[in-house]
Amino acid sequence: MTERTEKEKATQSLLYNASYDKELIDERAYCKALCYEYNRLHPAKIGERTTLIQKLFGKTSGSFLIEPPFICDYGYNIEIGNNFYANHNCIILDGAKIVFGDNVMIAPHCGFYTAGHPLDAERRNAGLEYAYPIKVGNNVWVGGNVVVLPGVTIGDNTVIGAGSVVTKNIPSGVVAFGNPCRVIREIIDEDKKF
């Protein structure tokens, strides 16, 4: 039986070595070069911006706008639905898949981190890490300075308040905020008035 590659281990949510594996290093270098190019494009060059993101991401559907600077690790693990918007300074560490639904709005300075490292310093220093997929549903608004941790799913029609650290799954149709992020209340008909 052939040994699994580090990339295969990553897709299977196993510990893998991202620091010293040539395939992953090369893929990150390619991705960083595209991010570099993207972040230096004039804002008026809408066509070039769109083309670069389509080259970088695993999947795009319909319209999207991503304000620079934008940084990710691999790009091919990111999928966005229609009408996706990310404000400035969005950072996506996509060692594993990260899938956004339709009509997702992301405020400035947000981080979506699929990746983490062992707590044991020796294993961490050896370059080991893990990556668990993140999923963000349809019609989700993520406030400024939010961090979403590995393995989290956020349901449809939910609002994550500014400054939250989302450590666990958040259901559909709620306002949630805080560190750690907790459900505060449901979004109700009364909310249509504002």
Ligand SMILES: CC(=O)SCCNC(=O)CCNC(=O)[C@H](O)C(C)(C)COP(=O)(O)OP(=O)(O)OC[C@H]1O[C@@H](n2cnc3c(N)ncnc32)[C@H](O)[C@@H]1OP(=O)(O)O
């Ligand atoms: C896509 C873009 O670029 S968007 C631009 C960037 N904008 C943002 O990031 C704004 C994000 N908005 C928020 O975080 C908002 O506070 C929301 C949407 C969560 C507000 O939700 P609401 O239900 O209207 O909350 P409301 O303002 O009535 O506050 C209720 C209580 O929660 C507190 N609160 C509100 N938001 C937060 C938060 N993010 N973190 C901690 N506490 C909060 C309030 O202080 C208030 O506390 P109190 O009852 O002790 O007075």
